[in-house]
Amino acid sequence: MSAQDWARAALRAIADGGLAAVAVEPLARTLGVTKGSFYAHYSNRNELVTAALAEWVRGHGDEGLAEFAAIADPAQRLRDLLTVVVQSVQPLAPSVHLSLLSDRNDPRVRDAVRQVDQARLELLTRTYRELGLPPDRAESRARVAYAAILGLMHLAQTDPGAPHSAVLTDEATAIFLPS
Template identity: 80%
Template sequence: MTSEATRLSAGDWARAALKAIAEGGLAAVAVEPLARTLGVTKGSFYAHYRNRDELITAALSEWGRSHGEDGLARFAAIADPAQRLRELLTVVVRAVQPLAPSVHLSLLGDRNDPRVKEAIGQVNRARLDLLTRTYRELGLSPDRAASRARVAYAAILGLLHLAQTDPDAPEPAVLADEAAAIFLASRV
């Protein structure tokens, strides 16, 4: 167990809950197993949260922030839209690892939970907004930019899904190059 000097924060618990969600959805968030994983007693949990629902809400809020606007800020700051798109696609596709669990995909099984709907909606809106803005800056009309953003985002989510089930997927670098080539190919 951890010593008094190494107390866990509420954020540590939320991040542990996100790992559990990635591997098994909301049902995988349980205080005792998380405490064991973190090497602490349940008392540490109750120092930060009243119950499991509060932890899930905090974890989803953290995921929404880190994978939504806050997580995209470094890309949004890139002035050249072609470079922005290339870097975004490269980072996202290279992060897709064979058989790796995914919070986003795991949450889809709990998509009717209002907290999950809100978190996924927040992340989807931020990602689609950035992609749409990028395609607008590349010269596409508003409607085409929005459509292209949806197709690019769907491809990214599809690659994430395939990575969870396909141990023989091509190297992430190859996929990143292909994604950039496809989604930067036609600007009209």
């Protein structure tokens, strides 16, 4: 069992129950290992939480967005990004991002969420600028698009009857891609 396996298990626990859900014994049971495996990688729970947050930032911040940032055509970039986001939102699925918001007073959480939000907003703003919007409108449009994405994540956690992701993808593209 690697340190990254533990960090990813901690992220699943965070998605289900926030930072309070990160506990060594339950995670060890989930992973099918002993607590000794944990202590081979981390000296305490706080180190695991810090590693899990770093893993989340890596996967959802600049590094996780690199594939989209590399798409030269901004319209295609926005379509692909919206498609991936909307298709990843599943009914009643837990969300690390939304769960972390309940722990936003923890400085580690605040920093991780800030890094991810900033990376996402910068990519969206850049995309809207490349689509021809002036800087202030590009930033505003990016914020509204991002707020809608977070709203979809929230609704998916509470609404099992949400429309199919293909319908939502078409609607998101129609709304957020400038004509």
